[in-house]
Amino acid sequence: MSTGEAVTFWILVWPAxxxxxxxxxxxNAIHSALWLxxxxxxxxxxxxxxxxxxxxxxxxxxxxxxxxxxFLFVLMLVGRDASDSLIETLRGQRVAAVLLGIGFAAMVxxxxxxxxxxxxxxxxxxxxxxxxxxxxxxxxxTKYVFAFEVTSALLITAAVGAxxxxxxxxxxxxxxxxxxxxxxxxxxxxxxGPKPGPGVYATSDSVATPGRLPDGTLTDRSISKILPVxxxxxxxxxPKGTEK
Amino acid sequence: xxxxxxxxxxYAAVAPMLILFGxxxxxxxxxxxxxxxxxxxxxxxxxxxxxxxxLSVIVWQSDTRVLxxxxxxxxxxxxxxxxxxxxxxxxxxxxxxxxxxxEHGGAFVAQAAITVGSEADRKQAVKxxxxxxxxxLTVFAIAGMLLFVAxxxxxxxxxxxxxxSLPLYLLCALARRRRLLSxxxxxxxxxLGAYASAFFLFGVALVYGFxxxxxxxxxxxxxxxSTQSTVLLYAGLAMIAIGLLFKAAAAPFHVWTPDVxxxxxxPITGLMAACTKVAAFGGxxxxxxxxxxxxxxxxxxxxxxxxxxTMLIGAVLxxxxxxxxxxxxxxxxxxxxxxxxxxxxxxKDGLSSTMFYLVAYGFTVIAAFGVVTLVRDxxxxxxxxSRWAGLGRRSPLxxxxxxxxxxxFAGIPLTSGFIAKFAVFGAALDSGEAWLVVxxxxxxxxxAFPYLRVVVMMWLSEPGESTxxxxxxxxxxxxxxxxxxxxxxxxxxxxxxxxxxxxxxxDFVR
Numbered sequence: 001m002s003t004g005e006a007v008t009f010w011i012l013v014w015p016a017x018x019x020x021x022x023x024x025x026x027x028n029a030i031h032s033a034l035w036l037x038x039x040x041x042x043x044x045x046x047x048x049x050x051x052x053x054x055x056x057x058x059x060x061x062x063x064x065x066x067x068x069x070x071f072l073f074v075l076m077l078v079g080r081d082a083s084d085s086l087i088e089t090l091r092g093q094r095v096a097a098v099l100l101g102i103g104f105a106a107m108v109x110x111x112x113x114x115x116x117x118x119x120x121x122x123x124x125x126x127x128x129x130x131x132x133x134x135x136x137x138x139x140x141x142t143k144y145v146f147a148f149e150v151t152s153a154l155l156i157t158a159a160v161g162a163x164x165x166x167x168x169x170x171x172x173x174x175x176x177x178x179x180x181x182x183x184x185x186x187x188x189x190x191x192x193g194p195k196p197g198p199g200v201y202a203t204s205d206s207v208a209t210p211g212r213l214p215d216g217t218l219t220d221r222s223i224s225k226i227l228p229v230x231x232x233x234x235x236x237x238x239p240k241g242t243e244k
Numbered sequence: 245x246x247x248x249x250x251x252x253x254x255y256a257a258v259a260p261m262l263i264l265f266g267x268x269x270x271x272x273x274x275x276x277x278x279x280x281x282x283x284x285x286x287x288x289x290x291x292x293x294x295x296x297x298x299l300s301v302i303v304w305q306s307d308t309r310v311l312x313x314x315x316x317x318x319x320x321x322x323x324x325x326x327x328x329x330x331x332x333x334x335x336x337x338x339x340x341x342x343x344x345x346x347e348h349g350g351a352f353v354a355q356a357a358i359t360v361g362s363e364a365d366r367k368q369a370v371k372x373x374x375x376x377x378x379x380x381l382t383v384f385a386i387a388g389m390l391l392f393v394a395x396x397x398x399x400x401x402x403x404x405x406x407x408x409s410l411p412l413y414l415l416c417a418l419a420r421r422r423r424l425l426s427x428x429x430x431x432x433x434x435x436l437g438a439y440a441s442a443f444f445l446f447g448v449a450l451v452y453g454f455x456x457x458x459x460x461x462x463x464x465x466x467x468x469x470s471t472q473s474t475v476l477l478y479a480g481l482a483m484i485a486i487g488l489l490f491k492a493a494a495a496p497f498h499v500w501t502p503d504v505x506x507x508x509x510x511p512i513t514g515l516m517a518a519c520t521k522v523a524a525f526g527g528x529x530x531x532x533x534x535x536x537x538x539x540x541x542x543x544x545x546x547x548x549x550x551x552x553x554t555m556l557i558g559a560v561l562x563x564x565x566x567x568x569x570x571x572x573x574x575x576x577x578x579x580x581x582x583x584x585x586x587x588x589x590x591x592k593d594g595l596s597s598t599m600f601y602l603v604a605y606g607f608t609v610i611a612a613f614g615v616v617t618l619v620r621d622x623x624x625x626x627x628x629x630s631r632w633a634g635l636g637r638r639s640p641l642x643x644x645x646x647x648x649x650x651x652x653f654a655g656i657p658l659t660s661g662f663i664a665k666f667a668v669f670g671a672a673l674d675s676g677e678a679w680l681v682v683x684x685x686x687x688x689x690x691x692a693f694p695y696l697r698v699v700v701m702m703w704l705s706e707p708g709e710s711t712x713x714x715x716x717x718x719x720x721x722x723x724x725x726x727x728x729x730x731x732x733x734x735x736x737x738x739x740x741x742x743x744x745x746x747x748x749x750x751d752f753v754r
Contacts, residue, residue, distance in 0.1 A: 112450070112479070114475060116453075116473075119453075138248055142250065142314055143251070143314045144314070144399060145250060146314070146391075146400060147316060147400040147403040147404075150388075150391060150400075150403055153384055153387065153388065154407050156269065156272060156384070157381065157410045157414070158410065160377055160380065160381065161411075161414040164357075164375060164377050164381075164414060165417065168357045168358060169355060
């Protein structure tokens with residue numbers, strides 16, 4: 001390892017580790033994903049350090065930039081409030097899992113460390129003799145061409161699977177046209193106007209405070225369903241004497 | 245830089261895989277183009293034709309012994325035999341998948357995206373036809389299995405593993421009845437399967453560190469020549485074995501099996517029990533016999549312990565089961581143990597007897613799940629064992645067939661189960677693995693108990709009010725049942741032709 005390599009390694013090894021641990025420990029799925037992004041970016045730099053610019057860039061552009069961001073979009077769409085339930089179904093499972101996990105990691109880690117003690121690397125000059133990207137292309141399109149082509153089957157399966165599991169077909173009868181929508185809007189029992197805005201008071205103008213109808217009653221319709229209702233104290237909701 | 249040239253590919257040798265991948269892609273295309281009413285028949289016929297075409301190519305190519313596609317694919321005796329077996333068993337499973345006579349719309353849900361238990365779900369359960377995407381997905385899975393048993397390097401093997409696993413995860417989630425159970429099964433299978441794949445990949449990386457390559461030939465040579473630390477070799481082999489034993493449902497990597505077998509649509513359970521087992525053991529055989537045969541002395545005791553554990557856990561837990569699909573799942577775990585005994589013989593006999601066992605077991609197990617699809621009440625399949633009491637009085641024919649199948653599982657003479665067990669135990673004895681055979685025989689006797697309990701229940705109990713009726717099978721299920729039962733009988737009475745075939749096929753190329 002040259003000095004520059006060593007310095008970069010020792011700087012980035014901490015974000016990589018903290019990100020990995022944070023990803024596991026974070027309660028919130030979004031935080032988890034962001035920690036993972038940190039780890040992936042650090043690993044991407046490690047690849048570049050080890051003269052593998054192609055996979056390093058692929059790691060950053062494809063995994064971090066595309067896949068993780070897509071993952072975040074999905075989380076946002078599904079709703080980020082779905083945090084995991086932390087109830088153990090098997091007693092002592094978590095402790096056992098942590099202990100066994102640490103034990104396994106230690107075993108593999110020390111094993112590989114010892115095995116790598118006096119290894120002479122094959123040499124990056126040799127692997128990258130004709131350029132890094134060209135070297136990868138050479139392997140992909142000669143030795144592993146069959147596996148490379150078969151990967152397309154995997155992609156087709158994934159696309160079909162996503163459609164099968166997520167796509168709902170709407171029948172012609174189920175689609176509502178403009179006339180039906182309008183008729184339903186002005187149908188007795190439905191309020192056709194826009195929903196009232198949230199309440200604005202001297203003490204609170206949060207979107208979570210219910211608005212007040214012309215007759216003075218509070219209305220739930222002014223609050224988005226996903227927000228917790230903010231309870232007003234009686235002094236807050238009492239008229240402030242402006243009608244005198 | 246100089247020009248790259250594509251390695252020579254023997255297209256005739258890889259044609260079965262190409263045909264099936266092509267057929268699956270055309271099937272996906274049909275999903276988009278054809279009107280709904282025409283899809284099911286077209287898809288089924290297309291898939292069956294593709295499988296038959298691939299099988300004929302395999303028969304035509306049966307003398308091929310070649311490494312092709314740059315050494316990534318090995319078409320040799322075991323490959324061709326196992327590919328043929330996967331296709332024949334796949335045809336049987338496809339017949340079960342395609343049948344819609346027992347239940348309106350078949351065993352698959354129409355739209356998996358509809359929330360379970362909603363009004364729309366109740367409507368689609370009675371009215372709509374099952375999804376037809378299952379046919380291309382099944383063909384993709386079978387094609388992946390063909391590549392898996394042919395892969396001659398660990399990287400191709402990994403890609404093939406994913407190609408055949410992904411459709412299976414999906415298919416597990418598509419049951420028409422008890423959808424929550426089915427979705428849970430799919431999620432469990434997917435998460436644990438991804439975990440096992442990660443282990444496999446880790447192992448490949450470590451072995452690459454040891455051997456400097458992932459081809460089995462390179463690994464074989466490096467076992468004697470490499471100067472790297474053997475820790476890499478052993479840790480890598482252990483992790484690769486974990487990935488493969490997971491797919492083969494061997495203990496302690498078997499935990500997913502009962503849940504997934506129970507939750508998945510029954511035809512898919514049949515596909516997994518027969519074809520996935522053939523593929524997983526095909527891969528394991530190649531890894532152990534071709535790549536790592538130089539360290540056989542080191543891995544035999546460990547895999548022997550795994551085999552013993554698998555047989556014991558499968559047999560003991562099968563005794564306690566109350567659900568017929570779970571019982572068959574634990575029986576499938578125990579059978580993975582017997583297959584491992586055959587694998588660990590590490591001889592030509594071991595190879596041929598394991599291949600024979602795979603085929604014999606595959607035919608029987610698909611027929612067994614075929615019968616399970618027939619025993620139904622208003623809520624779908626009646627899988628609780630208590631419901632099977634007195635079935636012999638209601639419909640002697642199907643109870644008789646199931647009795648015969650269970651006797652074959654138990655290894656009674658005149659069934660294929662007996663010959664298969666005899667062959668693997670014989671091969672293991674010849675190789676001096678007597679301790680495995682002792683455990684094998686003991687657990688076989690133990691395992692006979694749950695089978696015979698079902699038999700006694702079917703024939704000696706009075707049918708109660710809750711005893712379900714046995715549906716008249718549609719032509720497709722009937723065909724699969726007939727093939728399975730006849731094969732079980734023929735392989736039990738006259739096993740010589742298939743035994744000869746396995747013996748002549750038992751030669752890996754390196």
